[in-house]
Amino acid sequence: MSKAFGRYLPNSSRSIPTLAVFITLYLCGSTFASTNFDQCLQDIQAGKFGPNAGVDNSGRPVPYQNATAIPYEICVIACGGGPEPFSWSDFSNQFGAWLLPWLALLSQLPFGANDNLENLISVVLAIGSPVLAAYSVALTVLNGRWIARRFSGSTYPNTYYAVRTLSSLQQAPIALERTRATLLASLVVLPENDDWWKELLEHIEYTHTWSISAATSIAWVLIAYIFTVIDSLSDVQQSVEVNGQAVGSVWLWLLPVVIAWLQISPKCDSNRIRDALRRANSIAYVATRNSTPIRAGLLNDLRAIFLNDDNNPLSSDQQCTIPIYNYTRLFSWAVVVDDIAIYFHEATRRSRLFRPVASGTVWVPEDRYSSVRDENRIGKSLEVVDYCTPLFPTPRSRWGSEVWGRMIISSILALMLQWGTAGAAIFVVWETPTRGLGCRSLCYLIYAFISTVVWALLLLSSILAHYSTFATTSRTRLAGKFSIIIRRFGKTLAAVNAIGILMSCMFQFSAFFNRCWCDSSALSLGAAKAFNVIIFTNDDISSMRAAWIGGVFLAIGSAVAYVGFVNMFIDPPLPAGPSRE
Structure with a gap:
């Protein structure tokens, strides 16, 4: 199957039409296929292929008159190696119920890039690696909880705005201007910059959450899934070879991912993010040597917080605001948050000691409207920087604090969702006679495996990319080159996997897999011991129904557990808001 997929990789603009022509020709050709397993079994029961041509549903030889299954080697001779005829009614019903x-x-996944191609790539990436899609969601939720905890204990003005703003900027390639410490210190300390935080949060906190179309899409999928599951369980023998029970399970990962993004409401509109930061930076103030703050725009074009928009190929994914790329921004975003949090914590510590920013002045006590009066937040540039700088600074990680723990937890959740849903699909097909590894279960196994490999490659690429930003050495330059190579290979593999799972579903519904090799589970049993079950016994039907029910519970259980985790961590307690300051 991989060789067949390899000829239709998206290497040119003609790939999609070529793939469509291939599928059309296949469907037209298979319509006239002559393989008929029922007729083959009747021929075997009539003794046309000798007295030893029949077996039972366990593969044991039986008198040919009592045969209910056909050995693989005889199946090829008696029935041929091709598939059964294509049935449009079966295909359309299964496609419309299980895949459409x-x-x-997919349209409910969050986008945000100005480039339609980038949005399309993000969809292909999600289909090709559900592990990566689920990982980015879980990481975003854990980041939101971490930043709330990182700023806990800080009571300096604008802490609440800083937490909400920085959490919302997970989808943006934010960076700090480190050549002038006065810029960031002024944002934290100066009362003139209170409007900066409010302006930025106001324009960035737009809502991308539940809508009528989103709720309708989710309800449609959920109801269709429930109805088709009930229908398939009511008559497991009908069209068992083209049944989409496993297809529904292998795609179930999409439902919790979409629900989670709608709950998180990521701020991923690149134009809006850029405009919000531009608006805020236009009113930013900076401390001066004579203690009179002035607009930062009167000095130069440097700002404390800005968007990284360089042309470095290493940061191309980081600059794309689509939320599935949040994993690429983890380290740089966490480092920025750590630096800002340190400034807020040190300013809080000094304010609790009733120390004003300006030296030689007296602390003005708080009133009912503010715990830290504006008079205590005014000072010269050196005093402002000193007010935010710890007396005994501790070494800071260049990766960001606690990132590895969040990565591990997110990885476990993503792998649980992927292998829970794909594992349910594999289990359902595996337990459908002839039991064992066949073409269908192998496709789902390959899909989940490649999905995991793509996630691992892109995660490794993000680690190497951040490492390459350290001091320039031959080692960091080599890491940067490897990062680009691994990232491109991972994305190509994701595209192949996305095409592969779509074609596998088409083949499932079109009877392409209804052939001696696939139905005999020859992959696991071997050609000599493989056999094709034609007539199901009552025991077979009972075990199939039990397996299908188990698969449904495994897939749904994985999805519910994932959504439950998201809802447990999605709304962390934030520092005191404006009404409590």
């Missing part, structure tokens, strides 16, 4: 709702639900 999931494809429609």
Whole structure:
């Protein structure tokens, strides 16, 4: 199967039309296929292939008159190696019930890039690696909880705005101007910059959450899934080889991912983010040597917080505001948050000691409107910087604090969702006679495996990319080159995997897998011991129904556990808001 997929990789603009022509020709050709397993079994029961041509549903030889299954080697001779005829009614019913709702639900994934191609790539990346999609969601939720905890204990003005703003900027490639410490210290300390934080949060905190279209799409998928599951369980024998029970499970990862993003409401509109930061930076103030703050724009074009928009290929994914790329911004974003949090904590410590920013002045006590009066927040540039600088600074990680723990937890959750849903699909097909590894279960196994490999490659690429930003050495330059190579290979592999799972679903519904090799589970049993079950016994039907029910519970359980985790961590307690300061 991988060789067949390899000829249709998206290497040119003609790939999609070529793939469509291939599928059309296949469907047209398979319509006239002559393989008929029922007729083959009747021929075997009539003794046309000798007295030893029949076996039971366990592969044991039986008198040919009592045969309910066909050995693989005889199946090829008696039935041929091709598939059964294509049935449009079976294909359209299964495609519309099991796959079409999931494809429609893809439109509810969050986008945000100005480039439509980038938005399309993000969809392909999500389909090709559900592990990566689920990982980015879990990481975003854990980052939101971490930043709330990172600023806990800080009571300096604007702490609340800083937490909400920085959490919302997970989708943006934010960076700090480190050549002039006065810029960031002024944002934290000066009362003139209170409007900066409010302005930025006001324009960045737009809502991208539940809507009628989103709720309708989710309800449609959920109802369609429930109805088709009930229908398939009511008659497991009908069209068992083209049934989409496993297809529904392998795509179930999409539902919790979409629900989670709608709850998180990521701020990923690149134009809006850029405009919000531009508006805020236009009113930023900076401390001066004579203690009279002035607009930063009167001095130069430097700002404390800005968007990294260089042309370095290493940061191309970081600059794309689509939330699936949040994993690429983890380290740089966490470092920025750590630096800002340190400034807020040190300013809080000094304010609790009733120390004003300006030396030689007396602390003005708090009133009912403010715990730290504006008079205590005015000073010269050196005093402002000193007020935010710890007396005994501790070494800071260049990776960001506690990032590895969040990565591990997010990885476990993403892998649980992927292998829970794909594992359910594999289990359902595996337990459908002939039991064992066949073409269908192998496709789902390969899909989940490649999805995991893509996630691992892109995660490694992000680690190497951040490492390459350290002091320039031959080692960091080599890490940067490897990062680009690994990232491009991972994305290509994701595209192949996305095409592969779509084609596998098409083959499932079109009877392409209804052939001696696939139905005999020859991959696991071997050609000599493989056999094709034609007539299901009552025990087979009972075990199939039990397996299908178990698969449904495994897939749904994984999805519910993932959504439950998101809801447990999605709304962390924030520092005191404006009404409590």
